[in-house]
Amino acid sequence: MEEKLRELLEIAENPQRAITGWKEVTGGKVIGCLPIYVPEEIIHAAGALPVGLWGGTTEIERANAHLQGFSCSIVRGVLEYALKGTYDMVDGFVFPSTCDHVQNSSDIWAKTFPDKVKFDLVYPANRSSNAATLYLADLYREFISWLEELVGSSINNGDLQRSISVYNHHRELMEKLRQLRAEQPQSLTHREMAGLVKASLFMPKEQYNQELEGLLPWLEVRDIKEVPHKRLLLTGIMAEPEELLDVIEDLGCAVVADDLALGSRLHGVQVTTQTEPIDALVQRHLSLGPCSTLFDPGKKRGSHIKELVEKTKANGVVFINMKFCEAEEFDYPILKQELEQAGIPLLFIEVEQQMASFGQIRTRLQAFTEMLA
Numbered sequence: 001m002e003e004k005l006r007e008l009l010e011i012a013e014n015p016q017r018a019i020t021g022w023k024e025v026t027g028g029k030v031i032g033c034l035p036i037y038v039p040e041e042i043i044h045a046a047g048a049l050p051v052g053l054w055g056g057t058t059e060i061e062r063a064n065a066h067l068q069g070f071s072c073s074i075v076r077g078v079l080e081y082a083l084k085g086t087y088d089m090v091d092g093f094v095f096p097s098t099c100d101h102v103q104n105s106s107d108i109w110a111k112t113f114p115d116k117v118k119f120d121l122v123y124p125a126n127r128s129s130n131a132a133t134l135y136l137a138d139l140y141r142e143f144i145s146w147l148e149e150l151v152g153s154s155i156n157n158g159d160l161q162r163s164i165s166v167y168n169h170h171r172e173l174m175e176k177l178r179q180l181r182a183e184q185p186q187s188l189t190h191r192e193m194a195g196l197v198k199a200s201l202f203m204p205k206e207q208y209n210q211e212l213e214g215l216l217p218w219l220e221v222r223d224i225k226e227v228p229h230k231r232l233l234l235t236g237i238m239a240e241p242e243e244l245l246d247v248i249e250d251l252g253c254a255v256v257a258d259d260l261a262l263g264s265r266l267h268g269v270q271v272t273t274q275t276e277p278i279d280a281l282v283q284r285h286l287s288l289g290p291c292s293t294l295f296d297p298g299k300k301r302g303s304h305i306k307e308l309v310e311k312t313k314a315n316g317v318v319f320i321n322m323k324f325c326e327a328e329e330f331d332y333p334i335l336k337q338e339l340e341q342a343g344i345p346l347l348f349i350e351v352e353q354q355m356a357s358f359g360q361i362r363t364r365l366q367a368f369t370e371m372l373a
């Protein structure tokens with residue numbers, strides 16, 4: 001099992017080999033999905049492989065010539081990888097309207113890579129209006145037509161239903177993994193947990209599900225470190241660079257819950273099997289959240305985090321702000337006020353994927369965790 005775990009972590013570290021391997025074996029198309037909410041079930045139903053493009057630690061050498069200096073590091077990383085040819089095996093790209101950064105980078109892509117096929121998934125800004133349901137169903141039908149043309153075959157309701165089942169099972173398993181992390185934080189390191197989430201971005205979900213199903217019972221009895229006595233909840237877009245997780249590990253703290261976009265936000269809300277598949281996928285998107293990138297006039301993130309803190313007995317919350325991420329920055333003051341009122345300690349730290357120095361973050365995290373009850 002240790003070997004199986006290493007293999008998944010290797011895929012998370014070096015996804016190209018797994019993706020090109022899949023392509024060689026199946027002859028299928030690879031679809032690159034920018035963060036956050038792309039309905040992967042539709043891509044899966046087309047027989048294609050959806051892969052998540054969430055940037056990385058690559059040195060930014062060329063992307064800065066195409067993007068404004070205030071673009072977030074995920075968008076810069078994705079463009080840099082594309083310019084370096086890392087995504088040459090990707091046949092089509094999907095740009096959801098997550099934020100101005102992703103949306104605007106779609107236009108830059110069109111100019112920079114006129115030969116790369118892409119689809120703009122422009123979600124309804126106001127998810128509570130009746131028009132949002134109709135609009136989104138039309139958008140998903142357009143997306144299906146785009147994929148059908150790309151893969152050269154049609155997608156029917158049976159295909160969609162099968163893919164929905166695979167993804168529902170996937171979300172169930174990810175929830176089990178998160179519960180295990182909360183209940184037995186000594187069973188895996190923070191890097192291993194992050195690697196398991198990341199590997200899922202690059203593998204066919206049925207294969208990933210099978211691997212994780214095999215790993216879960218083994219992880220339940222695995223015991224690789226002392227039970228950490230301070231318990232943290234991480235919130236933000238992602239807990240990267242992973243050195244940040246090493247710092248938390250070194251300080252003897254457990255991460256018992258997360259509200260990360262590259263984490264629990266990805267796996268929230270199942271797709272109902274009681275209705276037409278497109279309508280079901282629309283309903284899922286309209287009920288996602290809370291998330292800083294989604295329309296949420298009630299600002300439910302605070303109450304969601306308070307519930308998670310209570311459920312997982314977390315001692316404090318770390319807000320990991322991706323530099324220049326306006327969506328998250330707008331949420332922070334509201335969250336801060338709500339958590340302060342609830343007496344929940346909160347630490348704000350700012351990261352960039354390509355940052356190399358962690359001394360200041362270590363000092364701040366150390367001071368924060370020392371004062372936790």
Ligand code: SF4
Pocket residue numbers: 035072073074075098099100101102237293322324325326327328
């Ligand atoms: S980190 Fe923020 S700004 Fe960057 S892609 Fe994600 S939501 Fe957009």
